Amino acid sequence: MSAPSFRNWQSVQEEVRRRIHARIWKPGDLIPNEADLALEFGCARTTVNRALRALADAGVLDRRRKAGTRVAAQPVAKATLQIALIKTEIRERGQDYSYQRLTRSKSIPPAAISDVMQTAQSRALLHIRALHLADDKPYAFEDRWINTDVVPSARAEAFDMLSPNEWLLTHTPYTHGEIAFSATEATADEAAVLKCAEGSALFAIDRMTWDGARSVTKVRLLFRPGHQLRTNL
Amino acid sequence: MSAPSFRNWQSVQEEVRRRIHARIWKPGDLIPNEADLALEFGCARTTVNRALRALADAGVLDRRRKAGTRVAAQPVAKATLQIALIKTEIRERGQDYSYQRLTRSKSIPPAAISDVMQTAQSRALLHIRALHLADDKPYAFEDRWINTDVVPSARAEAFDMLSPNEWLLTHTPYTHGEIAFSATEATADEAAVLKCAEGSALFAIDRMTWDGARSVTKVRLLFRPGHQLRTNL
DNA sequence: AAAATTATTATGTATGCACATAAAAGCATC
DNA sequence: GATGCTTTTATGTGCATACATAATAATTTT
Numbered sequence: 001m002s003a004p005s006f007r008n009w010q011s012v013q014e015e016v017r018r019r020i021h022a023r024i025w026k027p028g029d030l031i032p033n034e035a036d037l038a039l040e041f042g043c044a045r046t047t048v049n050r051a052l053r054a055l056a057d058a059g060v061l062d063r064r065r066k067a068g069t070r071v072a073a074q075p076v077a078k079a080t081l082q083i084a085l086i087k088t089e090i091r092e093r094g095q096d097y098s099y100q101r102l103t104r105s106k107s108i109p110p111a112a113i114s115d116v117m118q119t120a121q122s123r124a125l126l127h128i129r130a131l132h133l134a135d136d137k138p139y140a141f142e143d144r145w146i147n148t149d150v151v152p153s154a155r156a157e158a159f160d161m162l163s164p165n166e167w168l169l170t171h172t173p174y175t176h177g178e179i180a181f182s183a184t185e186a187t188a189d190e191a192a193v194l195k196c197a198e199g200s201a202l203f204a205i206d207r208m209t210w211d212g213a214r215s216v217t218k219v220r221l222l223f224r225p226g227h228q229l230r231t232n233l
Numbered sequence: 234m235s236a237p238s239f240r241n242w243q244s245v246q247e248e249v250r251r252r253i254h255a256r257i258w259k260p261g262d263l264i265p266n267e268a269d270l271a272l273e274f275g276c277a278r279t280t281v282n283r284a285l286r287a288l289a290d291a292g293v294l295d296r297r298r299k300a301g302t303r304v305a306a307q308p309v310a311k312a313t314l315q316i317a318l319i320k321t322e323i324r325e326r327g328q329d330y331s332y333q334r335l336t337r338s339k340s341i342p343p344a345a346i347s348d349v350m351q352t353a354q355s356r357a358l359l360h361i362r363a364l365h366l367a368d369d370k371p372y373a374f375e376d377r378w379i380n381t382d383v384v385p386s387a388r389a390e391a392f393d394m395l396s397p398n399e400w401l402l403t404h405t406p407y408t409h410g411e412i413a414f415s416a417t418e419a420t421a422d423e424a425a426v427l428k429c430a431e432g433s434a435l436f437a438i439d440r441m442t443w444d445g446a447r448s449v450t451k452v453r454l455l456f457r458p459g460h461q462l463r464t465n466l
Numbered sequence: 467a468a469a470a471t472t473a474t475t476a477t478g479t480a481t482g483c484a485c486a487t488a489a490a491a492g493c494a495t496c
Numbered sequence: 497g498a499t500g501c502t503t504t505t506a507t508g509t510g511c512a513t514a515c516a517t518a519a520t521a522a523t524t525t526t
Contacts, residue, residue, distance in 0.1 A: 008509075021406045033476055044511045049477075065477045066519040074318060074402060077440075079412050083310035169307060173254045177466035179312050182459070183416030183434040201416040201434035207310075209466070226415075233410035233442070241479075266506055277481045282507075298507045299489040 005042040012041055012051035020060065020071050028073040031061075079231050083179070083205075086132045086140055086165055086221075095134040101160045102129040102193065106148075113145055116208065117215035126154055128164050131193060137224075138194045144219040150211055165219075174216050177209035181229070190222055200225045238275040245274055245284035253293065253304055261306040264294075312464050316412070316438075319365045319373055319398055319454075328367040334393045335362040335426065339381075346378055349441065350448040359387055361397050364426060370457075371427045377452040383444055398452075407449050410442035414462070423455055433458045 006012045019025050031037075034052065038045040052069055055061045059078045063069045090097040106124045108114075114121050126146040132139045144164050146154050151172050159167065184204045191198040202225060208218040239245045252258050264270075267285065271278040285302055288294045292311045296302045323330040339357045341347075347354050359379040365372045377397050379387050384405050392400065417437045424431040435458060441451040 021408065023406065027403055035476085046479095046512085047510060049479090050509085053478090063477070064519075065517065066475055066521095068476060074321065077316035077410075077412070079314045079316055081312045081314060083312055085307060088307070170260055173256065175254065177310075178463065179310070179466055180461045180463035181414055181436070182461045183436040183456075185432075185434045199432060201418045203414070203416040207466075223416075228413045228415045230411060230413040233412055233440075268506080278507095279482085280480060282509090283479085286508090296507070297489075298487065299491095299505055301506060 006047075007043060009047050009050040009054070012037075012043065012048055013054055015041070016051060016055060017060070025071050027071050030068050030070045033068060077233050079233060081229060081231050083207075085169065086142075086163070090132070090134045090139060093134065096136070098133045098136060099161070099163050100131045100133065101158075101163075102131060104128050104159055109145055113218060117145065117147065117218050119147060119149075119215065123149075128159050129193075130159065130163055130165075132163065132165070138196075139224055140227075141190060141193050141222040142219060143222070144217060146217045147215050150214050150216050164217075168217060172209075172211075172216055174209040174211050177207060179208075180206045182206070184222070186222075186225075194222065194224050196225050203227045203229065205229075240276055240280075242280050242283040242287070245270075245276065245281055246287055248274070249284060249288060250293070258304050260304050263301050263303045266301060310466050312466060314462060314464050316440075318402065319375075319396070323365070323367045323372060326367065329369070331366045331369060332394070332396050333364045333366065334391075334396075335364060337361050337392055342378055346451060350378065350380060350451050352380060352382075352448065356382075361392050362426075363392065363396055363398075365396065365398075371429075372457055373460075374423060374426050374455040375452060376455070377450060379450045380448050383447050383449050397450075401450060405442075405444075405449055407442040407444050410440060412441075413439045415439070417455070419455075419458075427455065427457050429458050436460045436462065438462075 006015055016031075025031050032040070034045045034048045037048045041048065052061060052063065056063045056069075060072055061069055062072050084092075087097045087099075105127050107127050108122065109117070109119075109125050109127065111121065113125070114123065117125075119125065126148050128142070128144045128146070130142045130144075132142065142163065142165060146164065146168070148155050151168070153171060154167075157167060182204045184202050186194065186196055186198055186200045186202050188198050190202065191200065194202070196202075203223040205221040205223075206219070207221075209216045239248055249264075258264050265273070267278045267281045270281045274281065285294060285296065289296045289302075293305055294302055295305050317325075320330045320332075338360050340360050341355065342350070342352075342358050342360070344354065346358070347356065350358070352358065359381050361375070361377045361379070363375045363377075365375065375396065375398060379397065379401070381388050384401070386404060387400075390400060415437045417435050419427065419429060419431055419433045419435050421431050423435065424433065427435070429435075436456040438454040438456075439452070440454075442449045
């Protein structure tokens with residue numbers, strides 16, 4: 001039984017995964033330290049470190065200085081969702097993309113909006129309602145508020161050809177944001193726009209982005225009934 | 234103007250982020266190569282590499298050998314969702330968790346299930362329906378099928394005290410899986426279990442895990458109306 | 467016995483160097 | 497001018513070494 005020698009970090013990672021899967025190292029178990037593994041695998045500690053770090057990032061391992069590395073007791077399923085442009089999303093499905101701006105106005109937002117965006121109640125924001133279509137059928141309804149104090153150049157945009165979804169991505173930097181997924185019943189308005197029954201269960205994505213302490217934009221995307229957001233684990 | 238000297242990868246990362254945000258490097262732009270940046274930042278190329286690699290992982294940069302590194306033209310919003318145990322999820326909200334098994338049976342699944350799980354149509358699977366409660370109010374309805382060929386030990390489990398959600402996590406290794414989020418209208422059955430109106434918009438998570446080529450389990454989680462899944466960008 | 471201090475240890479990371487590898491660019495050949 | 501080969505180059509990775517840092521364990525002090 002000689003050392004098989006794992007000469008790159010990917011193979012080390014694979015071997016560690018194998019051992020966890022084979023229950024040689026069980027959830028909650030402390031695994032040997034990097035130096036020992038390096039010795040066993042016949043590689044440098046750096047290489048082991050790289051492999052274990054990647055596994056920790058993936059949620060498979062829990063690592064803490066001095067305490068050592070252990071197999072995650074609760075392997076948190078980390079689903080990484082790729083939120084692409086709606087245009088891209090539709091085209092990748094092999095469908096034809098089109099876009100319709102419904103309304104564009106500068107108006108005082110309801111309190112619910114100015115509250116979460118932390119803008120003054122009396123402050124007018126740019127409000128755009130638009131529809132994204134796949135093969136000429138309604139796909140997603142975009143309802144967006146833009147803080148023109150932060151994005152002054154948006155004032156000059158009509159958003160009649162280019163969706164705010166796309167325009168903002170390339171024109172507006174942001175530092176951080178929040179995203180929330182939920183289900184909601186279609187109001188009469190929303191049903192009319194999406195051409196579905198009132199009260200249908202719609203998949204909703206609410207996203208808000210910030211540039212430092214100032215809110216950039218808040219958007220609600222409502223997808224036609226049956227929409228799924230999927231990814232691999 | 235002397236070199237400020239960035240001596241660790243985090244600060245290099247920050248500086249790169251800053252330059253992208255300040256539009257010094259615009260989306261689509263090619264940025265200087267690692268060696269040049271290392272020189273400019275007064276650190277080793279390894280350090281720059283680490284920083285740029287992390288940014289590429291985050292979707293901020295696109296890197297290709299020989300072609301160089303460029304600012305992502307379409308900064309794909311990568312939302313990483315932490316799908317924890319429902320018990321953990323509820324407890325973290327400061328609520329009281331309880332669990333009720335509704336039914337447990339070994340039965341032939343509908344074709345829709347055996348199809349996606351790629352089990353023989355005539356093959357009986359373990360079917361569990363259970364309810365997760367927060368402060369004694371229905372929180373999520375779990376409807377699960379378990380492939381007992383792959384998880385024989387599940388045959389001995391009653392799942393009357395411990396939810397399959399929790400039991401499987403610690404007892405069953407899997408190699409990969411899929412997860413999908415959607416919105417669905419509550420059927421009469423589901424409405425009764427979740428104590429909500431029939432036709433309510435429910436947030437649904439469908440998850441299926443595999444051990445190599447064999448399906449381990451398929452679960453549908455239906456959350457009470459109003460449920461949100463949120464994360465930061 | 468409790469609290470504060472010190473030692474130990476496993477992970478975290480920076481560095482210089484070497485070589486691997488993918489892909490673009492240049493060059494030669496037909 | 498299209499095709500295939502060669503060179504160049506930027507990223508990708510491995511390794512030895514050194515030191516940093518956080519957290520535990522051991523020890524001393526109160």
